[in-house]
Amino acid sequence: MKEIIKLILKYHFTIIFILLEIVSFSLIIRHNEYQRAIFSESASILFGNISAIATDVKNYFRLKETNESLANENILLKNRLEQYELSRDTIVQGTFMQDSIPVYEYIGAKLVNATFNRTKNYLTLDRGLKNGIWKEMGVCSPDGIVGLVQDLSGQFAIVIPLINVDSRISAKIKKNSYYGSLQWDGVDYRYSYLNDIPYHVEVNEGDTIVTSGLSKIFPEGITVGYVESVDKETANFLKIKVRLAVDFKRLDYVYVILNNKKNEQTGLEAINYHE
Known part of the structure; x- marks a missing residue:
C-alpha cells in the first residue's frame, strides 16, 4: 500500500493531467452532437475490430477440433455414398438386399x-x-x-x-x-x-x-x-x-x-x- 501511495505522489501531476483530459474529453462529447457522433462511430469501429480479432483467435485455437469434425463427417459421407451406390445397383438389378455390404468402406x-x-x-x-x-x-x-x-x-x-x-x-x-x-x-x-x-x-x-x-x-x-x-x-x-x-x-x-x-x-x- 505504501508503494502505491509513493507512486501516486511521485506521478500525481501526470495523473491529475490525465484525469482532467478525460473529463474534458467527456464534456466535449456530451455537449457537442457532432463530436459525439464521431466518437460513437469510432468506438463502434474499434470494438468491432477488437471483437473480430478475438473471434479469429478463438477460431484459431479451435482449428484442430474443427478439422477433426470435418474429417469425421467426410468419412461418414463417403461410407454413405458407397452404401447408396450399392443400393442403387441392386435395385436396378432387381435384387435389393437390406443387409448388402458395400465393396469399399x-x-x-x-x-x-x-x-x-x-x-x-x-x-x-x-x-x-x-x-x-x-x-x-x-x-x-x-x-x-x-x-x-x-x-x-x-x-x-x-x-x-x-x-x-x-x-x-x-x-x-x-x-x-x-x-x-x-x-x-x-x-x-x-x-x-x-x-x-x-x-x-x-x-x-x-x-x-x-x-x-x-x-x-x-x-x-x-x-x-x-x-x-x-x-x-x-x-x-x-x-x-x-x-x-x-x-x-x-x-x-x-x-x-x-x-x-x-x-x-x-x-x-x-x-x-x-x-
Missing part, C-alpha cells in the same frame, strides 16, 4: 509423423489393428491417393506413400483408360512418373491420372495427379511426368480404404491362377 486417420526428403519416405497414422486396419490397405486424402499400409501395431500404422521409390500403383489416363505403373524417381516429392504407356497413345499436359481399379486396393477413378510433361522414353513407350494431387508436406487427415470383398477375390484368383 473408409476409416479416418490422422498423420502423426512423416518423412519427405528421403528416397524411401514413410508416414505414420494414429490408427492400427484395433481400428480395423490391416496391411496392404490403400490410403487416400480428399485430394487423392496417398499410399499403402505396410506395417502396423495396435494403435499405429506405417504407410509407404507415393513418394517412396519402392511404391508402385496401377494408374490410368482418365480420358482414354490406358493404364500403366506409377513410380517415383526419388527426386522431387511433388512429381512421379507413369510408365508403360504405349508410344501411340495421345497424352496432353493437364490430363488427369486416376487409379485404374485393376487391384484389390484402390477403387477405380481416385485422382492420382495431372500430366506435367510427356517424353519419349523408348521407341515403344512414353515417359509421363505426373504432378501429384496430394501435397505431402501439407497432409493431415487421411482415409484408409477397406475392401470388404478382397479376401473373396484373392481366394478365387489363387485357385484359378495357381500353376
Whole structure:
C-alpha cells in the first residue's frame, strides 16, 4: 500500500493531467452532437475490430477440433455414398438386399509423423489393428491417393506413400483408360512418373491420372495427379511426368480404404491362377 501511495505522489501531476483530459474529453462529447457522433462511430469501429480479432483467435485455437469434425463427417459421407451406390445397383438389378455390404468402406486417420526428403519416405497414422486396419490397405486424402499400409501395431500404422521409390500403383489416363505403373524417381516429392504407356497413345499436359481399379486396393477413378510433361522414353513407350494431387508436406487427415470383398477375390484368383 505504501508503494502505491509513493507512486501516486511521485506521478500525481501526470495523473491529475490525465484525469482532467478525460473529463474534458467527456464534456466535449456530451455537449457537442457532432463530436459525439464521431466518437460513437469510432468506438463502434474499434470494438468491432477488437471483437473480430478475438473471434479469429478463438477460431484459431479451435482449428484442430474443427478439422477433426470435418474429417469425421467426410468419412461418414463417403461410407454413405458407397452404401447408396450399392443400393442403387441392386435395385436396378432387381435384387435389393437390406443387409448388402458395400465393396469399399473408409476409416479416418490422422498423420502423426512423416518423412519427405528421403528416397524411401514413410508416414505414420494414429490408427492400427484395433481400428480395423490391416496391411496392404490403400490410403487416400480428399485430394487423392496417398499410399499403402505396410506395417502396423495396435494403435499405429506405417504407410509407404507415393513418394517412396519402392511404391508402385496401377494408374490410368482418365480420358482414354490406358493404364500403366506409377513410380517415383526419388527426386522431387511433388512429381512421379507413369510408365508403360504405349508410344501411340495421345497424352496432353493437364490430363488427369486416376487409379485404374485393376487391384484389390484402390477403387477405380481416385485422382492420382495431372500430366506435367510427356517424353519419349523408348521407341515403344512414353515417359509421363505426373504432378501429384496430394501435397505431402501439407497432409493431415487421411482415409484408409477397406475392401470388404478382397479376401473373396484373392481366394478365387489363387485357385484359378495357381500353376
